[in-house]
Amino acid sequence: LFISATMEALSILSGILLLLLSGAQSHEPVLSEKLIRDISNYSEIALKIIDYSLTGPGANQSYNRLATFVDRYGPRLSGSSNLEDSIDHMLYLLQQDGLDNVHGEEVNVTHWVRGKEIAQLLEPRSAELSILGLGSSVGTPEEGITADAVVMRSFDELEERKDEVKDRIVVFNPTYVSYPVTVAYRVNGASRASKYGAVATLIRTVGPFSIYSPHTGMQVYNSSVPAIPTACITIEDANMLDRLERAGERLTIHLYMEAQTLPMVISRNTVAEIKGSVYPDQVVVVSGHLDSWDVGQGAMDDGGGAFISWQALSIVKGLGLTPKRTLRLVMWTDEEAGGIGSQQYYQRHREDADKYSILFESDEGVFLPYGILFSGSAEAKAILQQIGQLLVSINASEVYDNGGGTDVDWWREEKVPTASLANHNEHYFWYHHSNGDTMDVLDPEEMNLCSAVWAVYAYVLADLDDVLPRG
Ligand SMILES: [Zn+2]
Structure with a gap:
């Protein structure tokens, strides 16, 4: 997680602006009967996703996969061979998982050495x-x-x-x-x-x-x-x-x-998909960042976010589901220097912004989840709140404002909705960017729940008739 004081000031300002704008609105958005029915019809699939993740083949999978990964590669600082080796291995793992269109997208990244x-x-x-x-x-x-x-x-x-x-x-x-x-x-x-x-x-x-x-x-x-x-x-x-x-x-x-800063080097954003059956060009993105600081294991920041995002695709695939539009996993590179990898992804893909329904990023912990945070129009938020009802059984149905993250906030410029995971991350900054950021901070059952929340939102949004309204 990277955040600068300026960015924070901007987000507070835009928050105030949003408050003023929403105050000017005279009515809450009302979803059509059809849309409410369409979303309710996913209740059986949502329960299957939850079971798969909590007690089925997906149980503890994201935690175990992450532990194996970070124990082998350790921390993954931008510019390091450690990071590039871990990306090579990640691409192999995603291919082994049977996902579509697995590839690395090259970007220029910072190379600072301690x-x-x-x-x-x-x-x-x-x-x-x-x-x-x-x-x-x-x-x-x-x-x-x-x-x-x-x-x-x-x-x-x-x-x-x-x-x-x-x-x-x-x-x-x-x-x-x-x-x-x-x-x-x-x-x-x-x-x-x-x-x-x-x-x-x-x-x-x-x-x-x-x-x-x-x-x-x-x-x-x-x-x-x-x-x-x-x-x-x-x-x-x-x-x-x-x-x-x-x-x-x-x-x-x-x-x-x-310490010294060396010339920038090439790294990769790691991409994998479940191709959409009806609108393959339209996408729902789930994401976290694979790079980390050079201390601890980069397990919490942000191995956890990257691996529950992978898990969301694994669950959908494991259940034999194919959404109408493409479900895309992106594991960003060089987030820690200020979203360097994701910014180049945005610059390269922004011309397709109308095909992006929403971008999710988990980069604030994968502790006990209680909902999501969302940035977008009131109408889109109402749709997410309706989807949240599918998660009542695991107490993760709430939708709050101010969602997003360093790697997906770029897309707000194009009015594409963004969301992040609301979780009990009260102790996040006890470990953040320190040698204490290890697997011991995380909990397999909490990661099962996070993966289920991610998978339900991602799958339903990728399978609804329309992309989310802009704004
Ligand atoms: Zn982070």
Whole structure:
């Protein structure tokens, strides 16, 4: 999951706009009797999908497939041979599963490498600080950087104390509010401090909880100021440095990072389909991203989303169902640098936007599901709410607003509906982008339920008479 503060601000703005627009509407959309009947007629198929996924041949399949995959390949950073080897294997697995049109679509992706990295507190006492360099960070000179540090609790404090920043390492220790809000320090902290002459930045991990785990993620340089090395530190160390500074101690830190950005390389979005029987050119997309950060196993972010999306096709195929329009799985590449692979997919396919009924993306956890989040017209939402009724038996019938994800949000420009999985992901940011993102975070039965939700929506939407209305 990548999100920048700007993107968040935009989505809040568009949310307000939507609110204003919906307030202006005088009536709720009413579905035709025929459409309600058509959707109700899928209740038997929906139950079959649920049984298949919970207790039938699909039970625990997505979890077991993912475990085998991430245990073998580990984390899959964009630009790495690890990622490309895992994509090769993924294409093989999808072919073995009997899916149609299995192929990789080539795209240009970022190639950042971490290298060795060390942070050492020298004063007031010697201690190693656990760090993870942030994606796109530059490295230090070979001899490293040794400098006194100042601790800033907010950008406001940085502005107030800007005269103290020159030639210093700036430690940001903002209180965690929420990921979309607090991530601004990770994304923009380096350049904000560089503007006043800082030589490096250490950012408190963006998350609500820690057992001494640094969490990496993307950061973005402002090209008008020098690019300085930047890494995240643990919440515990950020708080300790904060206390030491308040106690009047002089803080001296030595930082060494080999990080560098290499030229872009070719990767692939991984595609597989169940070809539609009546409208093969029209598609419903289910998706997650296959790339990950270079720590942990990339199991939760976003192996889980990618593998429940595969599972949705597996279930439909396993039940011998063929929808009228094509059900397409896309496992995106280089999501973590800001949706690099999906943006090129969009640019290449946007001329066919009228053939895309909806794009689903799961990139916010595959924990216990309770519905979906949706972005699109009120009429389309009413259709999804009707389909949600097919999931009452597993308590996953709710449809909320503001669906989508980094990889599918591009399509909103063409008014194509998007959706994501509403799930109990309250602990998502405990593990996100850290060495803690392993299979142990996930649960096979929860993934069975997520797969069933995904399969019911995807199949019914691919099989209805019409693509979803735009808007
Ligand atoms: Zn993700």
